[in-house]
Amino acid sequence: MVQTARPSARFRPADVVDFVIVGSGAAGGIMAKELSTAGFSVVVLEQGPRLTEAQFIHDEFGMLMRNQYVNDPSTQPHTFRATPQDRAAQALSLIYGRMVGGSNAHFTGNCWRLRPSDFNEASRLGGVPRSALADWPITYDDLEPYYTKVDWELGVSGEPGPFDAKRSKGYPMPPLPVKSSGVLMDKGAGALGLHSHPSPMAINSQPYNGRPPCQHCGFCLFFMCEFRAKSTSMAVMLPLAEATGRCEIRAGSYVARVEMGTDGKAAGVSYFDAQKRLQLQRARAVVLCANGAETPRLLLNSATSRFSSGLANSSGMVGKHLMFNTYFGVDAQFEHPLNEYKSVQNTRIVTDFYESDPKRGHYGGGAIDARFGRYPITFALQGLPPGSPTWGEGFARSLAQQYTRSMFFGCHGTSLPRETNSVAIDPDLKDAWGLPCMRVTYQDHPDDLKNARFLVDKALQIAQAAGALKAWPETVGPQAQSVHLLGTCRMGNDPRTSVIDKYHRAHDVKNLFICDGSSLVTSSRGQPTMTISALAFRAGEHIAGFAKRGEI
Amino acid sequence: MFDLHDRRAFLRAAIAAGAAWATTDVADVEAAFAWSSGQTAAGKRPVTTLTTAQADVVEAVTARILPAVDGRPGALEAGAIHFIDRALATFNSAQKTLYSDGVADLNRRATAASPGTASFAALSAAQQDDVLRQVERTPFFQAVWFDTIVGTFGLPTLGGNRDYAGWHMLGFEHQPSFQAPFGYYDAEIAKRG
Numbered sequence: 034m035v036q037t038a039r040p041s042a043r044f045r046p047a048d049v050v051d052f053v054i055v056g057s058g059a060a061g062g063i064m065a066k067e068l069s070t071a072g073f074s075v076v077v078l079e080q081g082p083r084l085t086e087a088q089f090i091h092d093e094f095g096m097l098m099r100n101q102y103v104n105d106p107s108t109q110p111h112t113f114r115a116t117p118q119d120r121a122a123q124a125l126s127l128i129y130g131r132m133v134g135g136s137n138a139h140f141t142g143n144c145w146r147l148r149p150s151d152f153n154e155a156s157r158l159g160g161v162p163r164s165a166l167a168d169w170p171i172t173y174d175d176l177e178p179y180y181t182k183v184d185w186e187l188g189v190s191g192e193p194g195p196f197d198a199k200r201s202k203g204y205p206m207p208p209l210p211v212k213s214s215g216v217l218m219d220k221g222a223g224a225l226g227l228h229s230h231p232s233p234m235a236i237n238s239q240p241y242n243g244r245p246p247c248q249h250c251g252f253c254l255f256f257m258c259e260f261r262a263k264s265t266s267m268a269v270m271l272p273l274a275e276a277t278g279r280c281e282i283r284a285g286s287y288v289a290r291v292e293m294g295t296d297g298k299a300a301g302v303s304y305f306d307a308q309k310r311l312q313l314q315r316a317r318a319v320v321l322c323a324n325g326a327e328t329p330r331l332l333l334n335s336a337t338s339r340f341s342s343g344l345a346n347s348s349g350m351v352g353k354h355l356m357f358n359t360y361f362g363v364d365a366q367f368e369h370p371l372n373e374y375k376s377v378q379n380t381r382i383v384t385d386f387y388e389s390d391p392k393r394g395h396y397g398g399g400a401i402d403a404r405f406g407r408y409p410i411t412f413a414l415q416g417l418p419p420g421s422p423t424w425g426e427g428f429a430r431s432l433a434q435q436y437t438r439s440m441f442f443g444c445h446g447t448s449l450p451r452e453t454n455s456v457a458i459d460p461d462l463k464d465a466w467g468l469p470c471m472r473v474t475y476q477d478h479p480d481d482l483k484n485a486r487f488l489v490d491k492a493l494q495i496a497q498a499a500g501a502l503k504a505w506p507e508t509v510g511p512q513a514q515s516v517h518l519l520g521t522c523r524m525g526n527d528p529r530t531s532v533i534d535k536y537h538r539a540h541d542v543k544n545l546f547i548c549d550g551s552s553l554v555t556s557s558r559g560q561p562t563m564t565i566s567a568l569a570f571r572a573g574e575h576i577a578g579f580a581k582r583g584e585i
Numbered sequence: 586m587f588d589l590h591d592r593r594a595f596l597r598a599a600i601a602a603g604a605a606w607a608t609t610d611v612a613d614v615e616a617a618f619a620w621s622s623g624q625t626a627a628g629k630r631p632v633t634t635l636t637t638a639q640a641d642v643v644e645a646v647t648a649r650i651l652p653a654v655d656g657r658p659g660a661l662e663a664g665a666i667h668f669i670d671r672a673l674a675t676f677n678s679a680q681k682t683l684y685s686d687g688v689a690d691l692n693r694r695a696t697a698a699s700p701g702t703a704s705f706a707a708l709s710a711a712q713q714d715d716v717l718r719q720v721e722r723t724p725f726f727q728a729v730w731f732d733t734i735v736g737t738f739g740l741p742t743l744g745g746n747r748d749y750a751g752w753h754m755l756g757f758e759h760q761p762s763f764q765a766p767f768g769y770y771d772a773e774i775a776k777r778g
Binding site: 211409 | 649650651652653654655657659676714717721730731734735737738739740742743751752754755756757758759760761762763764765766767768769770771773774
């Protein structure tokens, strides 16, 4: 790995840098690396703190219940309602990483590509009633080279699955060692004639580009990797960006508005620094990689007299089409210890149900992975089957018996885009910086829940075929919370129905670019990070080209 | 000291694994050690928010929620009470009244169940269970239940899970490094080749 040999760049807000990037996660980190290595000066503004590996702590309580590394509802609350007819109330509905490295720093590592079919489902299926399902303006072939860039520049372990789309290059690393949950998935899926295969993971299975292989400590999900074995923006891209000497990562910078010049172009962004002083970072172009929640909020909060309904929002589509993905599953207990608390979250997936099949009677597809996902506190709170003792000797005995013998079959599914599912501005609520907060409106499309039930039913069959002593499905019902924040500034060729073009340029503002979960036109089958990362490589290349040709 | 040890173990393993940051961020590492050891020292304090009499009652409740069974430690052995006491002094201060009212209620019920007994903590385990069954749906019991779980299974720096007792109860090992095979089923496959 290229370590920072010279001090990273430092700019003053008054300096007109080439690019200011808002956000440092999956997309922001790649964007910073692509633009700085292309020769441009870059400032990355990140609202969260900059942590080093030595500060990482495996504090399940802090992480899951005290919002240690995510957006903090006590200072930056938002409201939620299911439908426009409901009254919105404060809730923790949207969750994202709040630190240098973003959500990507503590993601699971799943690295699923889309398939060619994801890009043109609307025209192929003829649309889905009560949804805004649309085709992407790009194809799998357009994105494939950039998926390969993610594989090789970040580092992905895996081997091609039986239904994968064609790849221009193999995986750079073999799969991680199979866990007991994966062996049971192989057994259960195999008995049903399904195809269990190694999960593609952004985690090193062997030394890669100067970073060590996974040590199998078991703290990937919700935690950052002490060993830099997880291939993240934080571990790989941001150090490369800083090593150019042209990129500054400014932590503790809470962005308030994109500021417009009199020429109709973005002049920079205003932000509160760590001392809550308002600053203006000037730039020749602005790139928003602030995630599918904060990017639309920022655009809507950047309304001017000329852009009265929010910046880049002549289509009215900013904040619309929010998609969560569905995530439900099946808990299972086995006779012998699996010790799922060790190593990566999952080592096997079943993608037989990826494609939407009209014969099922609903739109949707997905995949099932073999995982655990429960650290000790979470397991004690909710890891035992319904009807188990909740306190006393029976409770203690069950926990002691089952912690090592339990696993979870996670079902990851599609969410249809709906115009009513949205991130908007709450009319009343302000955050600790005095900025208007988000109001989230979300109700799963009926097909999303039918698809989730379909997948859970398949997972239950797999668990039983694997020989589970006990297996019980989660109840599938309306989702009100997500860490997947997708679709809110969708890309498209038509400025009347989309926010950005296929090169991630805002239709309405020549030097404003948007690339993060908000860019996705469809929801993926439940693991969007790989696609967000590939889009960032692709967008970075095009944006650098525009800048070099004087087209921003 | 356990988390200090834990941090050091992770760092040692990181260095062994060739993690570049482990040798470059020495100052940060030392700062993390200092922070971690300060946290642990704080965790060893006696109760400060609850009175000793209240703490005896709450501790007795934690011991009935997660009793020691089959030779494994429970919430009492894990010192969950220390997490609860510290939480009430800090981020959980909003529940102080819930706790003091709940303790008083348990003591009243203890007296009713066993005239002459002033404290729930003085009842036998079977009597305590009888009383707890009367209150198991109350907000007080739910709060102690949740806090007992966090205090038993959370990081020792939070005040409980003394000597990793809670994790020993589950069979959860917190180590910087494991090697395959990890469990029974993958070991079986590995044996077969």
